Amino acid sequence: MSEVRAIVRVGDTDLEGAKAVAFALARIKGIGISSAFAICRRLGVDPYAPLGSLSEEQISKLDWAVRNLHEIAPAWFLNRRRDPVSGRDVHLIGSELILAAKSDIDLMKKLRSWKGMRHAAGLKVRGQRTVTTGRFGPTAGVAKKKEAQPGGGAKQ
Known part of the structure; x- marks a missing residue:
């Protein structure tokens, strides 16, 4: 062998x-x-x-x-049925798949469709809730207070 x-x-x-x-x-x-x-x-x-x-x-x-x-x-x-450019059923792999997805998103943005607007704003696109997830920046929440030192809080 x-x-x-x-x-x-x-x-x-x-x-x-x-x-x-x-x-x-x-x-x-x-x-x-x-x-x-x-x-x-x-x-x-x-x-x-x-x-x-x-x-x-x-x-x-x-x-x-x-x-x-x-x-x-x-x-x-297949993963790309009725391709908008060629009209054929194709299966894309690798970089072709990534470029096709990016061009689809760019087209949605250009057409100013709802999904395009959500993509442009960086928000959830498929109807998910945004109250608690998809937030930007540092975590938001209740800040914990420092506990008081025993003995009056003065350092010795």
Whole structure:
């Protein structure tokens, strides 16, 4: 049996070779545990085998599947359905996912939608209460008074 590689690069992310395939794939932004197990099942890879012990061919298949999940998974499984720019169902990973989320927030701010206004103000966006959480600055509360020194409070 060949050596287990310490670091394997899949989906533009360095993954630990000692971890099980499914749990290592879940470290990629945009791929969760369910997606990782689905990819392993689809490709016929043992999800509990160490990632570093896979052959180069299996790793290239994993890389292709992670990048093209929209081709092997149903539309309801993807994280970006009906993309506003392209109109297609896609699954974004890594920096593409981060940039898409930022551009969506910028668009909401530009349109001055309710969610955009809340994002711009740095407040809760999804209807959470703000009375006790989401506060800025140092903690606010009741300040404790210093206890009086026994013996009249005068130091000797």
